[in-house]
Amino acid sequence: DAGITQSPRYKITETGRQVTLMCHQTWSHSYMFWYRQDLGHGLRLIYYSAAADITDKGEVPDGYVVSRSKTENFPLTLESATRSQTSVYFCASSDKGRGTNEKLFFGSGTQLSVL
Amino acid sequence: KQEVTQIPAALSVPEGENLVLNCSFTDSAIYNLQWFRQDPGKGLTSLLLIQSSQREQTSGRLNASLDKSSGRSTLYIAASQPGDSATYLCAVNGANNLFFGTGTRLTVIP
Numbered sequence: 001d002a003g004i005t006q007s008p009r010y011k012i013t014e015t016g017r018q019v020t021l022m023c024h025q026t027w028s029h030s031y032m033f034w035y036r037q038d039l040g041h042g043l044r045l046i047y048y049s050a051a052a053d054i055t056d057k058g059e060v061p062d063g064y065v066v067s068r069s070k071t072e073n074f075p076l077t078l079e080s081a082t083r084s085q086t087s088v089y090f091c092a093s094s095d096k097g098r099g100t101n102e103k104l105f106f107g108s109g110t111q112l113s114v115l
Numbered sequence: 116k117q118e119v120t121q122i123p124a125a126l127s128v129p130e131g132e133n134l135v136l137n138c139s140f141t142d143s144a145i146y147n148l149q150w151f152r153q154d155p156g157k158g159l160t161s162l163l164l165i166q167s168s169q170r171e172q173t174s175g176r177l178n179a180s181l182d183k184s185s186g187r188s189t190l191y192i193a194a195s196q197p198g199d200s201a202t203y204l205c206a207v208n209g210a211n212n213l214f215f216g217t218g219t220r221l222t223v224i225p
Contacts, residue, residue: 040217043159043213044215045213059212092159102147102164103149103164104149104206104213105161107158108157
């Protein structure tokens with residue numbers, strides 16, 4: 001019962017570098033999400049995906065890129081990292097429209113520091 | 116834009132006490148509402164999900180209610196235990212986005 005896994009758990013990078021955060025789920029959930037969690041802002045949606053090859057912007061998409069070539073993977077890329085992108089990033093999945101599976105299941109998070 | 120508020124931001128109670136956490140939201144056109152628990156340095160764990168057509172959901176010592184017309188939800192925790200200490204977040208589901216509150220940090224004192 002692997003569930004949803006994120007990697008790396010911690011990442012330190014420098015301003016201007018490209019960084020990719022990985023997310024993998026084993027439930028074949030159709031929906032996947034990327035959130036960032038910052039003090040004072042709570043969780044904010046960056047991007048989401050309703051199915052493979054279907055992605056859409058959330059509340060704070062600028063500076064991020066996503067792809068979803070396979071149902072189980074949903075990587076998040078920071079094309080040119082900035083200090084304001086220092087945050088804890090959470091990936092989540094759900095199976096909307098399927099009763100209790102509509103619950104959102106979260107990974108353990110990636111703590112990213114941009115120096 | 117949906118605004119979700121949780122008050123108080125922090126709460127300390129002695130073990131065994133019953134308690135209520137509050138969540139309010141500004142747009143009543145919601146799909147469902149979820150309550151989550153977050154332990155320090157960890158991800159979020161879904162506790163209860165209430166569909167917009169429902170009034171409440173129960174799981175063990177937890178009971179969540181929803182009053183969509185007034186934009187309010189409560190999470191009732193019975194007979195609190197030290198292991199209940201965590202941050203509790205509510206999230207309101209619109210069309211394709213969950214709007215989260217900033218949470219209530221609960222401490223249950225043995």
